[in-house]
Amino acid sequence: MKIQIIRARPEDANLLHQIVVTSKGYWGYPEDWVxxxxxxxxxxxxxxxxxxxxxxxxxxxxxxxxxxKEKGQSICELEHLWVIPKKIGMGVGRALFTHALQRASHLGAKYMEWAADRHAAGFYEHMGGKHIRDYPSRLEGPIPIFRMEVNSENPPNS
Known part of the structure; x- marks a missing residue:
């Protein structure tokens, strides 16, 4: 199975939004929360x-x-990273995350930061992300915020 990373097209927007909805619902949150x-x-x-x-x-x-998204001079924010639930565990998340780090480096960032669903925190820790703080959420409890240094000498963990 070959995973190819491509720039998303505007006409993909509805499908990408549906991936967000499906993926968030996958973790068993109450439907009203989702x-x-x-x-x-x-x-x-x-x-x-x-x-x-x-x-x-x-x-x-x-x-x-x-x-x-660029956030200041030295930080890129990973605003979204979603995988279709039936593709979880097949390397899609790793491929996307690795590409995001490379892209952040290309944009001149020193760090990449992101908020993680608590169910994805272990994935991001495995990839080398450092939990730097929590953001309060009235629905799911504290949301972990991660940061990772962006450089070619510090690739994500395999």
Missing amino acids: MLWISGVKITSEYVSTNEVFAAEIEGEIAGFYAL
């Missing part, structure tokens, strides 16, 4: 065309995506 959370997140064609949004393709089908 709907409330999703109401604040919308992946639009404008968002895709004006941000660093890349998708993982397997055999021509999108299996996940990430979005990166």
Whole structure:
């Protein structure tokens, strides 16, 4: 199985948004929580065309995506990283995360930061992310915030 990372196209926006909805629902949160959370997140064609949004393709089908945003002079924020639930554990998340680090480096960032779903925290720790603080959430409890240094000599863990 070959995973190819491509720049997402504006016409992919609805599919990318559906991946967010499906992925968030995968973790067994109450449906009203998922709907409330999703109401604040919308992946639009404008968002895709004006941000660093890349998708993982397997055999021509999108299996996940990430979005990166410059946040100051030395930090890129990983705003999204979502994998279709049936593709979890197949290397899609690793491929997307590794590409995001490379892209952040290309953009001149020294660090990449992101908020993680608590169910994904172990994945990010395994990839080398450092838990730096928590962000309060009225729904799911504290949300862990991670940071990782971006450089070519510090690739993510395998």
